[in-house]
Amino acid sequence: MIGKKMARSLLILLTFALILSSFSMGVFANGSKGNLDITPLETAELFGEHDLKSSDLTTVIVELKAASIVEAKNKGQKQSKANLKKEREQVIGALKGSAAKVKREYDHVFSGFAVELPANQIPQLLSTPGVKAVYPNVTYTVDAFDPQEIDAEAFSPAMMDSAPFIGSDLAWDAGFTGKGVTVAIIDTGVDYTHPDLVHAFGDYKGWDFVDNDNDPQEGPGQYHGTHVAGTVAANGGIKGVAPEANLLAYRVLGPNGGTTADVVAGIELAVQDGADIMNLSLGNTLNNPDWATSIALDWAMAEGVVAVTSNGNSGPNNWTVGSPGTSRDAISVGATQLPYNVFTSIISTTEGLDYPSAKVMGFPNEEELLALNDGEYEFVYVGLGAVADFEGKDLTGKIALISRGEFAFVDKATNAKNAGAVGAIIYNNVAGEHADVPGMAVPTIKTTLADGQKLLAELEAGNNTVSFNIEFDKAVGETMAGFSSRGPVTHTWMIKPDVSAPGVNIVSTFPGETYAALQGTSMSAPHVAGAAALILHANPSWGPDEVKAALMNTAEDMIDPATGKVYAHNSQGAGSIRVLDAINATTLVVPGSYSFGKFVKVDDVQVEKQSFTIKNLSNERKRYSFKVEFAGNPKGIKVMTSNSLNVPANKTQQVNFNVQVDTSKLEPGYYEATIKVSDGSTTIDVPSILFVGEPDYPRVTGAFMGKEADGSYYVGSYLPGGAEVIEYDIYVLGPGNTIGGFVDTIGSFENVPSPIHEFSWDGTVQNGINLPNGDWVLGVYVEKAGVTEYKAYLVTKN
Structure with a gap:
């Protein structure tokens, strides 16, 4: 076995990661002697892995069997805060006399509490009457990166071009601005004093779960929540997607991120505070839908609150979506880059003199930019371009x-236009290149300081004319950002993201009355949250399912420039959102995407029943036809449904169909389909997928090692689907970060559940020798569903 693994390891691309974790687990078994009567104990379900022998403190989220207020309401049951408080106290009371300390209590969209206790008391918790499940208190961080603050000199309102791109301005023109709709920003807090955001906040601004007070102001050194809030509802120097929406802020992430306990608390309070929409531009890397956060989001949606979450920044491979983007019901959002045209620019004065740094800086429209090619122009030096400089x-x-x-580029261009100029050349006053600024009042070319000095020298020599050669280079359409995480979701096999929206170089508000450009699915999600506010302004009777379906049903497919084909469903979801089309939708297909799941019968026929609903929102009867198209038209897949369906005006009907898969005619793998629903004039594309055989999700997505207080080590890995066999090997770290000689197998386990495995290691290898401190390679071998995988990680023993 070891020899095979060493040979196999030579073919492996070594991936390095040092991942710290607060989770631990223990492996224990029950045995018996003689003929004893054994009665199995009823225990709650335990998610994640925990060292059940350790006395170290850990925080877990406890879900009670008693339904939350919202769950009971949706199931037609009676429930009250008083009863839930009693249920919690009974469970908490069973832990009396221990070191357990309750951190948070929940009753509205999640029934339970967060508790800190010694890990070895978790078994007692699992067997306590009334406990349904116990979840790990995982860490969440923001889904954004690369902040670039924009100084006042370079700022232009036209930089916020992503809101008009998705059709927000068309919705504004139609009278829909988000007025009267409240959006909760569950994030790092919000600088509610920013001039562009003051209008959106009332006396009650939300809650800070990090500092536990009623002031959700952005934390020191943080900026993320302010940027997200501006994309939703800024109304000042820039306009967000829904400029007249109201905002509430819930600070659940501190400088080092946040935890499940606080994120769930933020979701719960946002619902209780009356939010219509909530935005969670945060996440972790765990591809699993069954977490307390997802449960809270799903019940928030059931209560009528549109929940929007980022899909993650771990793309472009499949299976990289993380929680809470894995939620069954919340709207998960991928990131796109806006389309753009590329122009080249040459400026000429005296023959033989060139200006190699000349580039297009900004322009009001392409027609005016290209008009500079028509003839020769006199150019005039106007210093800094202030109004007085033109006198x-x-x-x-x-x-x-x-x-x-001295002052903003956009003002310089505006002053030039007001003075009658048809264009401008702005040269840098320091070495290097300065920023592009979209939407300048006149076509503007930028140059370096050196080329600017050449132009000044030309004027001094009496050569005061300039000509331009500006040419279109290429057009780049809207594309998926490479960093945007892809689905599907493990266990549910759902398509994620649901939709996509702009997330590259997004300009929005920044603490301290300034602006910044950021990237990430964090920037995409608030576009969708803002779009949802516009939709609810236009259609106040709609619920979350209608809002989600409208966004998905009217989204536009994007073309992958690398292939010339439409992006896969697990890259773009239903496509890029278009707000006005969603507002004006006359038919809704719910849900907006479909997973037919797994077909695992070997060389046999398997049939699964499916259904969706059609909502005819028009005032006339419609006849709908259906067609299911599988990519490549594979043999062995057959969908059986009625050819058409009549739906009366303002009515909803269910469409039933059967999916038959003959696995003997199909290779194992991923099959993508589109369900086309047509009323004769409009066709709605519903993305769909199915799997033949066990899906190809990664068997192991990461590993970690850390030192405990008692000198032992916790070692573990992330397993989206669990493992039938898992082994941990130590290798010497070879030259150039390669795998060196084999040292020992330090752990071997069978039938390990998902999504986290961990065990305790005493730090010794063969013959009880203590492994010296330093850098080593940890190899993780996994077997699951006939697939084996071996990955290696750099770890440090200290």
Whole structure:
């Protein structure tokens, strides 16, 4: 076995990660002697792995059997806060005399509490009457990166071009601005004093779960929540997607991230505070839908609150979506890059003199930019381009030569236009290149300081004319961002993301009355939250399912420039959102995407029943036809349903169909389909997938090692689907970060559940030798459902 693994390891691309974790687990077995009567004890379900022998403190989330207020309401049951308090106290009371300390209590969208206790008391908790499940208190971080603060000089309102791109301005023109709709920002807090955000906050601003007070102001050194809030509802220097929406802020992430306990508390309070929509631009890397956060989001949706969450930034491979983007009901959002045209630019004065740094900086429209190619222009130096700098100078039909400095580029261009100029050249006042600024008042070319000095020298020499050669280079359409996480979700096999929205170089509000550009699915989610606010303003009777379906049913497919084909469903979801189309939808297909699941019978026919609903929102009867198209038209898959269905005006009907898969005619793998629903004039595409055989999700997605207080070590891995066999090997770290010689197998286990496995290691290897401190390679071998996988990670023993 060891020899095979060493040979196999030579073919492995070594992936390095040092992942710290607060989870631990123990492996224990029950045995018996003689003929004893044994009665199995009823225990709650335990998620994650925990060292059940350790006395170290750990925090877990306890779910009670008693339904939450919202769950009971949706099931037609009676429930009250007083009864839930009693249920919690009974369970908590069973832990009296221990070191257990309750951290949070929940009753609205999640029934239970967060508790800190010694890990070896978890078994007692599992066997306590009234406990349904115990979840780990995982860490959440923001799904954003690469913040670039924009100084006042470079700022232009036109930088916020992503809101108009998804059709927000068209919705505004139609009278829908998000007025009267409340959006909860569950994040790092919000700088509610920012001039662009003041209008959106009332006296009650939300809650800070990090500092436990009623001031959810963005934490010191943090900026994420303010940026997210601006994308939703800024109304000042820039306009967010829903500029007249109301905002509430819930600070659940501190400088080092946050935990399940606080995220669930934020969701619960947002629902109780009357939010119509909530945005969670946060996540972790665990691809699993069964977590306390997902449960809370699903019941929030059931209560009528539209929950929007980022899909994660671990793309572009499949299976990289993380919680809470894995939620069954919440709207998960992927990130796109906006389309753009690329132009080249050459400026010429005296023959033989060139300006290699010349680039297009910004322009009001492409027609005015390309018009600069028509002829030769006189150019005039106007210093910094202030209003006073133009006094006494004739700029009519000419080009303004301007120096960077003192105030915003956009104001310099505006002053040039007001003086009659048809264009501008702005040169840098320091070495290097300065920023592009979309939406300048006149077509503007930028150059370096060196090329600007050449132009000044030309004027001094009496050469005061300039010509341009500006050419279209290429068009790049809206594309999926490479970092955007992809689905599907393990266990449910659902398509994620649900939809996509702009998430690259998004300009929004920044603490301290400034602006910044950020990237990430964190930036995409608030576009959808803002879009949901516009939809609810236009259709106040709609619930979360209608909002979600409208966004998905009207989304536009995007083309992958690398292949020339439409992106896979697990990359783009239903596509890129278009707000006005969603507002005006006359038919809704719910749900907006479908997973037919797994077909695992070997060389046999398997049939699964499925259904969806059609909502005819129009005032006339409609006849709908259905067609299911599988990519590549594979033999062995057959979908049986009625050819058409009549749905009366303003009515909803269910469509039933059977999916038959003959696995003897199909290779194992992933099959993608589109359900086309047509009313004769409009066709709605519903993304669908199915799997033949066990899906190809990664068997292991990460590993970790850390030192306990008692000197032992916790070692473990992340297993989305669990493992039938898992082994941990130590290797020497070879030259150039390669796998060196085999040392020992330090752990071997069978039938390990998902999604986290961990065990305690005493730090010794063969013959009880203590492994020296330093860098080593940890190899993880996994077998699951006939698939084996071996990955290696750099770890440090100290």
